[in-house]
Amino acid sequence: MKYSSSEIASTYLRPRKIPSTACSGCGLGMNHKIVVQAIRELGLEVADIVWGTSIGCAGRQTFATWKGDGFAGTHGRVYAIARGLRIVLPPEKKIILTVGDGDAFGIGLMHMIHAARSNADMTVIVNDNLGYQSTGGQYGWTTPQGSRTDSSPYGMFEHNLMSEGMDVLKIMKGAGATFLARHVAMDGTWAVDTVKKAILNKGFSLVHMPYPCPTNFASRELGSRNQVNIYRWIKERSAPIGQETENTVWATGIWHDASNSRPEFHEYVHETLEKIRRTGTI
Amino acid sequence: MKRFLETGNFAITEGAILAGCRFFSGYPITPATELAEAMSHRLPQVGGVYLQAEDECAAMHMCIGASLGGMKAMTATSGPGFILYADPYGWAIGCETPLVVLNSGRVGPVSGITGAPGQGEFYLTRYPTQGGNYETICLAPCSAQECMAMTIEAFYLSERFRMPVSVLADQLITDGFEDISVPENEAEMKEMGFRVWPRKVHPGPDFYPATDAIDIPPVVMGHNTRALCSDWTPTEEGYDIEEVEAHHKHAYRLIYKVRNHRDLFSHHYEKVHMGDDPDLIVVSYGTPSRVVNTAVKRARAQGLKVGALRLINLWPFPDEHFSRKSKYLSVELNWDGQLIREVQRAAPKDSEVHFLGTCGDLPTVPDLIETFEKILKNEPLTRRGWELEAW
Numbered sequence: 001m002k003y004s005s006s007e008i009a010s011t012y013l014r015p016r017k018i019p020s021t022a023c024s025g026c027g028l029g030m031n032h033k034i035v036v037q038a039i040r041e042l043g044l045e046v047a048d049i050v051w052g053t054s055i056g057c058a059g060r061q062t063f064a065t066w067k068g069d070g071f072a073g074t075h076g077r078v079y080a081i082a083r084g085l086r087i088v089l090p091p092e093k094k095i096i097l098t099v100g101d102g103d104a105f106g107i108g109l110m111h112m113i114h115a116a117r118s119n120a121d122m123t124v125i126v127n128d129n130l131g132y133q134s135t136g137g138q139y140g141w142t143t144p145q146g147s148r149t150d151s152s153p154y155g156m157f158e159h160n161l162m163s164e165g166m167d168v169l170k171i172m173k174g175a176g177a178t179f180l181a182r183h184v185a186m187d188g189t190w191a192v193d194t195v196k197k198a199i200l201n202k203g204f205s206l207v208h209m210p211y212p213c214p215t216n217f218a219s220r221e222l223g224s225r226n227q228v229n230i231y232r233w234i235k236e237r238s239a240p241i242g243q244e245t246e247n248t249v250w251a252t253g254i255w256h257d258a259s260n261s262r263p264e265f266h267e268y269v270h271e272t273l274e275k276i277r278r279t280g281t282i
Numbered sequence: 283m284k285r286f287l288e289t290g291n292f293a294i295t296e297g298a299i300l301a302g303c304r305f306f307s308g309y310p311i312t313p314a315t316e317l318a319e320a321m322s323h324r325l326p327q328v329g330g331v332y333l334q335a336e337d338e339c340a341a342m343h344m345c346i347g348a349s350l351g352g353m354k355a356m357t358a359t360s361g362p363g364f365i366l367y368a369d370p371y372g373w374a375i376g377c378e379t380p381l382v383v384l385n386s387g388r389v390g391p392v393s394g395i396t397g398a399p400g401q402g403e404f405y406l407t408r409y410p411t412q413g414g415n416y417e418t419i420c421l422a423p424c425s426a427q428e429c430m431a432m433t434i435e436a437f438y439l440s441e442r443f444r445m446p447v448s449v450l451a452d453q454l455i456t457d458g459f460e461d462i463s464v465p466e467n468e469a470e471m472k473e474m475g476f477r478v479w480p481r482k483v484h485p486g487p488d489f490y491p492a493t494d495a496i497d498i499p500p501v502v503m504g505h506n507t508r509a510l511c512s513d514w515t516p517t518e519e520g521y522d523i524e525e526v527e528a529h530h531k532h533a534y535r536l537i538y539k540v541r542n543h544r545d546l547f548s549h550h551y552e553k554v555h556m557g558d559d560p561d562l563i564v565v566s567y568g569t570p571s572r573v574v575n576t577a578v579k580r581a582r583a584q585g586l587k588v589g590a591l592r593l594i595n596l597w598p599f600p601d602e603h604f605s606r607k608s609k610y611l612s613v614e615l616n617w618d619g620q621l622i623r624e625v626q627r628a629a630p631k632d633s634e635v636h637f638l639g640t641c642g643d644l645p646t647v648p649d650l651i652e653t654f655e656k657i658l659k660n661e662p663l664t665r666r667g668w669e670l671e672a673w
Contacts, residue, residue, distance in 0.1 A: 016521060017521075046506070047506035050503045050504055053512075055513070060514075060522070063512055063514075063522055064510050064512070064520070064521050064522065067508065068506055068508060069503045069504060069505070069506065069507065069508060069509045069510075070509075070510050071350060071377075071503060071509075071510070071511050071512065072511070072512035072513055072514065072522070073343070073373065073513065074369050074370070074372070074373050074513050077339065077340070077343045077369060077370065077373075080335070080339070080340040080343035080344050080347065081343045081344070081346050081347040081350065082347060083333075083340075083344055083347060084305070084307065084333075084343065084344035084345060084346060084347020084348040084349075084350070084351070084355070085347035085348070085350055085351045085503060085504075086347070087305070087331055087333065087344075087347070087348060087351070088305070088347070088348050088350075088351025088352060088353045088504075089351050089503070089504045090504070093504055110336055110337075110340075111336065111340050111343075114335075114336045114340065269331060269333075270331075273326045273329075273331065276326040276327075277326060277327065277329070
């Protein structure tokens with residue numbers, strides 16, 4: 001690794017939030033580190049980024065970890081707040097959102113679709129712990145089919161956004177997102193490189209990052225809180241795009257890169273308004 | 283000063299711009315659509331931004347985002363959209379984000395009658411979100427000109443109290459055409475009693491001080507002040523914390539910053555023929571109060587000792603106007619009786635409190651005078667409202 005963990009932590013994170021408030025063995029810290037390391041490798045500073053978070057494990061545990069300005073929205077609404085903020089903040093300020101799968105793909109999906117439609121410059125890191133774990137472990141909208149959770153004791157049998165050839169990223173692509181990728185938490189520096197590209201895209205970027213939940217998900221699905229089991233379970237179900245097997249749930253890598261191919265929200269809104277002021281028309 | 287024959291929506295738009303509003307987000311809904319349209323026309327001309335949202339919930343959240351970025355922001359809707367504000371409203375209260383929310387009342391529940399006036403959100407403007415532990419400020423204008431004044435005042439109060447402030451109008455005020463004067467410079471604004479408070483930026487680190495003080499700058503993102511805000515109970519620095527003591531401090535601030543500074547807005551009311559201890563006090567707000575005022579003046583000419591109390595500052599409810607033991611009549615644009623409950627609570631014990639409700643249409647002057655007469659003669663009211671509870 002290019003930078004030591006302690007150096008990254010002391011530069012970018014608030015000491016008050018170290019160690020993490022996540023459960024022992026939780027994979028969220030791996031995702032979090034991937035994002036902060038990408039920021040470090042891009043040479044961005046604390047003042048360059050406004051950090052937003054959501055409700056649930058991923059949002060709560062990452063809120064106020066960033067040393068700079070940070071906000072947490074109500075459940076599923078952080079994308080709408082970020083869109084308002086995007087209009088007002090200078091375009092060079094980055095907005096990074098660390099959210100959960102329930103927040104992004106359930107309650108907040110419509111708002112996220114509209115953020116993608118408008119190509120608002122923000123990087124959404126969807127930390128997918130396979131369901132609603134902070135409420136005890138209920139299935140979400142990308143939970144692999146068949147999984148036993150507190151609300152699917154016989155196995156999750158609903159059609160969802162990752163079943164039957166469906167992929168939630170297709171929805172986001174259709175909505176106009178300009179950068180889409182997926183990595184599991186164990187993808188390490190490969191994921192760091194992807195997140196760097198996501199941040200550099202001047203537009204709406206989303207990286208879907210499934211991570212292991214040894215506490216609630218693993219205890220129901222695997223009958224074990226032994227971390228190595230759930231880490232292996234996720235690893236077995238992920239494969240780089242093009243190398244998928246019949247077990248693959250998560251095809252990893254850059255899924256859609258149309259970086260900088262569409263006008264960015266802040267810029268085209270302000271440019272258009274400026275033109276209206278000058279000429280009275282668009 | 284420029285004069286126009288225009289709608290309340292026009293007056294609100296011009297008022298918002300005078301108050302420094304440069305961001306509006308809304309979702310089309312009758313009868314607030316024309317306000318959104320006027321904003322989409324005017325804001326680009328003054329360097330502002332109009333954004334249509336995917337729903338009212340997103341509209342108010344985008345306003346929150348703009349306000350968090352340091353811009354004065356406003357949204358507007360009617361009852362069915364106001365209900366979708368519940369989520370962001372709570373966030374803005376908790377994070378102490380200045381915002382102005384306009385609700386143009388129509389006939390409910392749900393979609394009801396879209397193009398007719400109603401006053402069904404009296405309590406909803408007091409409790410616009412869940413959870414309790416907060417106060418709200420609500421202003422209710424009764425004319426297009428007053429819409430402008432109260433919109434400007436709402437922005438002023440929202441900055442000083444750093445919270446969302448709502449303006450409760452109705453379909454007749456926002457859609458109706460009236461004579462409107464728009465000030466053209468600061469001197470004229472001052473002359474008209476308009477107050478403007480600039481947006482400031484909290485420097486940190488104690489973003490949420492445990493105090494009832496006002497005039498604390500709001501939390502603004504993007505200035506690298508290490509600002510924090512969230513939906514959770516905040517520490518003074520803005521970290522999330524799950525402790526009752528911390529939440530008590532937070533809630534105390536949200537409640538008492540308003541209650542302890544009511545003098546800033548408690549002068550917003552109107553009294554007609556109230557100087558000689560009238561035997562009947564007619565209480566109302568918004569459009570019906572215009573008919574009430576006419577009826578009271580005519581009733582006086584007929585020798586009836588009635589007075590009119592028009593509330594403009596609805597919340598916190600101005601109990602001080604109800605210290606006299608008298609007969610009261612609450613005139614409202616709903617059939618269930620909402621304002622009357624507060625009158626009953628605030629009036630001295632055993633006061634006689636009556637109700638006259640219409641909805642979708644205004645009461646008429648003869649109807650009102652007839653009701654005044656019956657109440658003053660201790661005759662039973664046999665018509666309308668919850669006097670029909672024998673049903």
